Amino acid sequence: MPIGQELINTVLQAVLDQVPTMEVKSVSFSPANPREGEDVIARIEVKGAHYVLCEILSDGRLQSARVIES
Amino acid sequence: MLTAQRNERLTRVGPGTPCGELMRRYWIPIRAYAQLLENPVLKVRILGEDLILYRNKKGGLGLIGDRCLHRLVDLQYGIPDDEGLRCPYHGWLYGETGKCLERPMEGKPQAEIRQKLKGYPVRELGGLAFAYMGPLPAPDLPRWDLFVWPNSIRQIGITEIPCNWLQCQENTGDPTHSAYAHGHMFEYVLRQKGELGQRSSDSLHTMHQRKKVGIGIKEIYAYQTEHGFRKGVRYSKALGADSDKEQEHSTVIFPFYTQTGHTGAPRSEYQIRVPMDDTHTYHIAYQCYAAPPGVEAPKQDIVPYYVPPTHDADGKPILDYVLAQDAIVWVAQGPIADRTIELLGRTDIPVVLLRQQLDEQIRRVEQGLEPMNYFHESPAMIHPTGSPPDYSNPDKLNKHAFRKYYHKGFANDDADRYGPIIETVKELHRMIEEFELKRRAEQQQTSEHA
Numbered sequence: 001m002p003i004g005q006e007l008i009n010t011v012l013q014a015v016l017d018q019v020p021t022m023e024v025k026s027v028s029f030s031p032a033n034p035r036e037g038e039d040v041i042a043r044i045e046v047k048g049a050h051y052v053l054c055e056i057l058s059d060g061r062l063q064s065a066r067v068i069e070s
Numbered sequence: 071m072l073t074a075q076r077n078e079r080l081t082r083v084g085p086g087t088p089c090g091e092l093m094r095r096y097w098i099p100i101r102a103y104a105q106l107l108e109n110p111v112l113k114v115r116i117l118g119e120d121l122i123l124y125r126n127k128k129g130g131l132g133l134i135g136d137r138c139l140h141r142l143v144d145l146q147y148g149i150p151d152d153e154g155l156r157c158p159y160h161g162w163l164y165g166e167t168g169k170c171l172e173r174p175m176e177g178k179p180q181a182e183i184r185q186k187l188k189g190y191p192v193r194e195l196g197g198l199a200f201a202y203m204g205p206l207p208a209p210d211l212p213r214w215d216l217f218v219w220p221n222s223i224r225q226i227g228i229t230e231i232p233c234n235w236l237q238c239q240e241n242t243g244d245p246t247h248s249a250y251a252h253g254h255m256f257e258y259v260l261r262q263k264g265e266l267g268q269r270s271s272d273s274l275h276t277m278h279q280r281k282k283v284g285i286g287i288k289e290i291y292a293y294q295t296e297h298g299f300r301k302g303v304r305y306s307k308a309l310g311a312d313s314d315k316e317q318e319h320s321t322v323i324f325p326f327y328t329q330t331g332h333t334g335a336p337r338s339e340y341q342i343r344v345p346m347d348d349t350h351t352y353h354i355a356y357q358c359y360a361a362p363p364g365v366e367a368p369k370q371d372i373v374p375y376y377v378p379p380t381h382d383a384d385g386k387p388i389l390d391y392v393l394a395q396d397a398i399v400w401v402a403q404g405p406i407a408d409r410t411i412e413l414l415g416r417t418d419i420p421v422v423l424l425r426q427q428l429d430e431q432i433r434r435v436e437q438g439l440e441p442m443n444y445f446h447e448s449p450a451m452i453h454p455t456g457s458p459p460d461y462s463n464p465d466k467l468n469k470h471a472f473r474k475y476y477h478k479g480f481a482n483d484d485a486d487r488y489g490p491i492i493e494t495v496k497e498l499h500r501m502i503e504e505f506e507l508k509r510r511a512e513q514q515q516t517s518e519h520a
Contacts, residue, residue, distance in 0.1 A: 011426070018071060018422050019414045050416060055293075062426040064293035067416045069309065 004036045007060045012042055015054060015062065023047040039063070072409040072425070080428055081234050081406050083345040084118035088432045093117055094204035095441050096325060097211045099342055099354055100133070100192075101199045102226045102375035111155065113146035117203060118347040122146055123192065124155045131194065132166035133201045135187030139170060165189070197224060197373025198356070209440075210448040214323065215333045215458075216340050216358040218451055221367045223498065225489040226375040227355035231397055234406040235326060235345035236428075238353060241396055242328035242341070243424035245290065245303050245319035246283055246417040251395045253280035256483075259389040269390075269482065274472045276392065276483050286311025292420035294427060297443055297454045298322035301420040317469070322424065323454045324431065324442045334360045334459030335467035336474040336502050337486070337495075341393075349405040355393060355485055359495045362461045365505045368494055378485035393485040464506050474499060 008029070016024060025045040034040045037058045044052040049070050055063040072080070083090040100114050101123055110125040113136060120136040122145045130153075136145055138157040145164075148155040154165040163172040168189025173180055191202045196217030202208040216224075231238060241247060256277040260266040270277050286309040292301035302318035305311035321329045326345070331338030342354040355378070361367040380394050381387055388394050414421065431441040459467055464474075472480035477496040481487045486495065 014426065014429075015422050018425070019416070019418060020071060021413060021415045052416075052419065061294070061430055062423055064291065065419045065423045066289055066291040067419050068289045069287070069306070 005034065008034065008040055008042065008056050011056050011060055011062055012044075012054060015065065016044070022052065071412050071414070074410050076429070077406070077409045079432065080425060081236050082348050083235065084348065088436065089428070090117055091204075092325065092428075092432045092435045092441055093345060095209070095435060095444055096204075097193070097200040097202050097209070098344055099198040099356075100201050100344065100352070102228065102354075102373065103194050103197050103199050104226075104372050104375050106131070106199060107372065110150045111146060111148050113144070115346045115350070116201065116352075117345055119188070119203070121188065121190070121201075122148065122155065123199060123201075124148065124150055126150050126154055126166075127152045130166065131192035131199060132164075133190040133192045134164055134166070134168045135189075137187075138162055138164075139183070139185050139187065140173070166192070196356070197226060197375075198354070210445045212443060212445050212448045213451055214327070214340065215451050215453050216329070216338060216356060219333055219358060219360055221363075221365075222358050222360040223367050223370045223491060223494060224356070224358050224373045225486070225491050225495075226373055227357065227378045227393070227485045227489060228375055229353040229355070229378060229380060229393070229397065229485075230346070231351040231353050231380075231400060232349065232405065233351060233401045233403065234349055235343045235351045237400045237403050237407050238341075238343040238351050238396075239322075239326055239328070240421050240424060241400060242320055242322055243292070243299075243301065243421045244418065245301050245317075245420060246287075247396075247399070248280040249282075249284035251399055252392055253277055253283065255389065255395060256280065263390065265390070272472075272478070272480075274475070274480070276470060276472050276480075279470060279472075282312065283317075287417075288314075290417060290419055292423040294423070295456065297452070298324040298327075299420075299423060299427060300455075301423070319420075321455050324427065327454070329454055331469070331473060332455060332459055332467045333358075333453060334362070334461065336360065336499050337468060337476065351400075353393075353397070357486055357489065359498055360459075361498060361502060362464065362505065364509070365498075365501050367498060370491075374490045376489050378488045391483055391485055391487065475503065477503070 028043050030041045039057045042054045050067055053066045057063050079088050083093055100116050106125045112123045114121050114123050121133050122136050123133050125131055127150050140162050143157055143159045147158045154163050156163045161174040165171050168187035191208050193200050193211050260269050286305045287303055288306035289304040299322045304316045307314050326343040328341050338358050340356040344352040346352050380397050387398050434441045468474040477500040481492055
């Protein structure tokens with residue numbers, strides 16, 4: 001079972017793989033360098049006029065997801 | 071899109087499958103109790119298993135394997151007895167655990183046989199018969215609020231839908247489908263029938279409201295809650311919406327419920343998507359019509375059921391009510407939607423969360439943990455929306471106003487129109503409107519005096 005950043009990346013990949021119409025430009029995290037056991041919010045900039053926020057809990061659960069017009 | 075492996079994981083419900091094992095941790099509504107009063111022996115197919123639901127002569131319920139151990143006769147023709155169900159062929163008697171209690175004509179004393187039928191616990195709540203098909207001991211049967219809400223009347227609409235359960239449930243993770251399925255398609259259908267003017271002249275008509283769902287979207291959100299997840303859309307006037315506002319969509323109750331309308335409202339509903347097998351869903355529209363304090367709902371001894379038709383006598387789909395509009399698009403995705411070739415967009419983000427939540431809960435069961443909404447002891451009433459109704463703000467109770475005015479013709483746009491108590495519901499809605507108008511007038515008078 002992956003932990004930390006690896007776990008976050010696995011969850012994000014599972015989300016983004018499902019939505020191929022969203023072309024990812026960049027991904028940033030808050031906190032920027034999450035420690036193990038910390039929840040994170042990933043901000044995914046996609047092509048077009050919107051971005052995606054994914055809240056990922058430390059245990060790998062996707063707590064929330066939102067698409068917002070820039 | 072999903073991999074073929076993940077699509078299988080989330081959709082298949084037979085014994086031993088990952089999702090099937092998850093489903094077997096829940097009490098599953100399998101029939102309206104009223105059906106058992108009409109016919110005490112019913113053949114059912116749940117999670118890919120063929121079973122017999124029966125009510126014995128003392129009123130006890132059982133759910134057992136469908137074939138007599140003796141000569142394999144289908145027990146749907148069985149005879150209810152004091153303690154169980156008898157095979158119609160030679161009278162072998164089975165109890166609720168599936169154990170054979172008696173083999174007439176096989177001599178006495180009878181040695182106990184080690185073979186037994188499947189036997190699952192069954193309980194009744196709110197007019198539904200629930201079964202638990204998982205490892206024992208069974209959890210407590212959750213008392214979701216619409217099943218036990220006081221001062222209400224209820225009816226149960228049942229539809230067998232020929233597609234996988236997840237297609238139905240993903241619909242509830244999709245807050246924008248209303249714009250077309252219940253807006254533009256509704257308009258198209260009414261126009262074709264020559265009923266557009268007559269049916270949608272009122273601005274409250276659902277078609278007008280739903281067409282606006284896709285206009286001026288600023289944000290689409292979804293988040294997990296204690297009992298499932300909530301989602302909705304935030305609108306911006308700057309982007310073309312008629313105002314800056316937030317519209318929450320129906321509430322998802324894990325694993326296969328969704329709630330529309332608030333508990334305590336003149337009309338609220340659980341839509342329950344019970345997997346019969348991989349390619350069929352037993353869809354229950356559990357409709358509850360509650361009266362506010364100050365209005366008395368009629369008494370109801372038995373919750374009646376009905377079967378809203380999805381096709382007319384010529385086999386053409388009926389598309390002029392909301393549930394039928396949903397059902398046609400679910401079935402039109404195929405028996406099991408091939409998610410390896412789908413192409414999701416930004417509006418599908420809540421669907422992605424729904425799948426992720428399902429996968430997470432499957433994984434919990436695989437790890438030997440209890441999944442969400444597994445209750446050792448259910449509270450007396452569970453509010454999936456998180457709060458009881460606020461009767462001081464009746465306009466908020468039914469976010470779609472047309473559903474509190476069934477007496478004004480709006481019942482015609484929902485499956486409820488086919489229900490056996492619809493005329494009583496209309497009368498209740500008329501009484502509630504009268505009460506609210508009177509209360510509003512009194513409040514106005516009081517504030518004027520102040």
